[in-house]
Amino acid sequence: MMTNSASQNPAAAGTPAGVPRRAFLRYTGASVALTGLLLAGCDDDSDDVDANLLDVGTGDEGILNYAYALEQLEAAFYAQIKNGTYYKGLPANSAEKQILDDLALHEQAHVNFFKAALGNKAIKELEPDFSQINFNDKGSVLTNAQAFEDLGVAAYNGAGRFIASPTNLALAGKIVSVEARHAALIRDLRQYNSFVASDVVDVFTPTSATSAPGAGSGTGKEKSKRPQEVLATANQFLKSGSKLSATSFS
């Protein structure tokens, strides 16, 4: 199915050198040209395309909008928690109430920041769809809180490579470690000592109990995720018209 004729390949369009410099740069840099090639060559791989997807855009603005979108989802989730009987039943000075209050404030602060920083380049306010979540049930709330926090950490880590400006990378770094702190505490709240586990971290196993540092299997690294993978999850919690794509980041 991947048989594309040479005439559809802009690089082969006839110069003696084969690949003009400018065309070559397109291969090394942009997936845009390649996407075009792919669409020209394939006609049976587009059965699940939602024309309604809202694309986050390109360049650093695209990545900042991607982060803004995920923060919007988290902030909306923590705001919604406050309407449920689980949250309403928490004692005023309880740790759980403090945690959920703090998380709501932190995520709202992130949303406000991205909205202000992006200005008129910001994507619209997204409409969440939390119909799968039972906000009256502690288990449902915390399970989803963990999913959102873990997803956020993996998303920021997997998006770092697409950021061009050191300032923007630094800003993402300031936020992702806070998300990781959230994730670890929610995980500990659900199951103590699960702040790091194999679903989110490539756990390192030493060769023996007395191994020298570095001797063993695994890496101890978070499992970062690319935007496509992140959005496949995030879109499950967004209404039609607010579902996202990130076509220039792959």
Add this chain to the structure above:
Amino acid sequence: MDLFKLISDIEKVDPEVYERLDPRRRVFKHFGLAGKAVTAAMLPGLVSGIFQRAYGQTTSLTPEITQVLNLALSLEYLEFYFYDSGLKASNLIPATDRPAFETIRNDESGHIKVLREVLGTAAIADPTRDAFDYTGGKGLLPGPFATVFTDYKIFLGVAQSFVDTGVRAYKGGAPVLMPNKDILESALNIHSVEARHSSHVRTVRRGVELGNATATAVAGDLNNLNKIPKSWISGIDNGGPSPNTTPSTTPVYGAGNPAATYPAENNTTQAGVPIENSAMGITAAAASEAFDEPLDPTTVKSIARNFVKATTTLFV
């Protein structure tokens, strides 16, 4: 799309294209695709990734990248031997908490492995346990944390200081790594794990301080952040676990140099945007908690230097 025609065409202007793409086909392994079918949907990213990998990055490390990674490696050794010593000390870490500290120790060991692999021959030698003085006395005199491996509260306070320093160090180093996207992503994937460690250590401290077996049931105390911190850094945490000792933990949460780039943890303005918002209840404390701050290498070293013997060249 005919990938081989494409590569063949590139070969006409770059005879070394096959070398760049790796003749042993490791390139496909890098993408986690070894043995898997490549679907049409994967191809655009895959192909542009291959060419970015082949042409977009230098394989040799710049001196700046080497410095950042060796500082990170030094901090990982500091942490590894610290947790390893704690686990080896009898009657220090309660049975319920041993799994957590084994996890943390092992994570640091994994980070050491990753950093060594990236640095290759440029990696510093293993300084060994003997290089460190976790009492804070530089190997010259008993430091203020002389009971670090007999008093669990002291151990936890020192642990928090190390891990928060590490989080700030990785955050400060990340922009230097930008020329190499894979190394950058590895560092980011270590950075967030360090932040998870910090969160947990802080949670443990809350429980231990109040003698509550269920640490997650204890709220942070804004009036006693030294001993009962939140799982995130609030303001400057009142100077951290031990602000009044020499060495003090205050610099762990303070400003670096220059302060405009490396503000203290109580910073409430990001990229010129004020984060406080009284209408939404975002206080200065909440605004500071929502963003962690980076630290410069010189300040990181000056903090860590207090925990190595004066005779070593670590963190100099």
